[in-house]
Amino acid sequence: MVSVRDDATMREALTAGQSGALADAYDLYAAAVYGIAVRITNDHGAAEDVTQEVFVELWQRPERYDPGQAPLRGWLCMIARRRAIDWRRRQVTRDRYTLLLAGQALPAPNVEEDVEASTMAKLVRAAVHDLPPLYREAIALAYFYGLTYREVAVQLGIPEGTAKYRLRTGLRRIGDSMSSVRAE
Known part of the structure; x- marks a missing residue:
């Protein structure tokens, strides 16, 4: 194999x-x-x-x-x-x-839901783009390429715990970014 x-x-x-x-x-x-x-x-x-x-x-x-x-x-x-x-x-x-x-x-098409979903997708992309590279790389590998945290660790050449931390922190930062946008 x-x-x-x-x-x-x-x-x-x-x-x-x-x-x-x-x-x-x-x-x-x-x-x-x-x-x-x-x-x-x-x-x-x-x-x-x-x-x-x-x-x-x-x-x-x-x-x-x-x-x-x-x-x-x-x-x-x-x-x-x-x-x-x-x-x-x-x-x-x-x-x-x-x-x-x-x-x-x-x-009838629900234009309001379509616009809201499109706007949310743009906001998420912007939040991911604004992440520091070390978090953005981990998030991209896990969520856009479907890798597990172990595979993210191997791909980035870092310990599994570090991969978990970067994923968790990256997601938290995205969440915080999204919360501040919703509050506005």
Whole structure:
């Protein structure tokens, strides 16, 4: 089995067409990919399809993965997130189309909620951007790439306790930033 820490070797094996490398990648990361997909789609069947699509893409185009940019787990989770969001969007479109065909009125869009969600997302991005780099890196690895605190520690070359501290402190700072914005 390829070491989790050696994503470059995994990529080389996948690029060379070694089917064992795909099995290794699947064994290591399928649960994380599936977990993200099921949280977004809220549908186990769709999550299984998304997981399959992610690993088919890895098998067909392993050269798209750059080990210098992100851990393989994070890269796969990012693809899973995108695919699951696409699935949700298609599902919403299908549901709307089905309602139209059935002659039912479409629910009115809630513009206020959409604007509030968009504004909140911008505020969170700004709060993350304003963090000192050591907290921002830990937060990005954990929340944008889906790494555990242990994997964050390995990726940053720091002890696990330090990774936990940086994550906890970064989240607290984001929360404080968001509280002060809401108070205004």
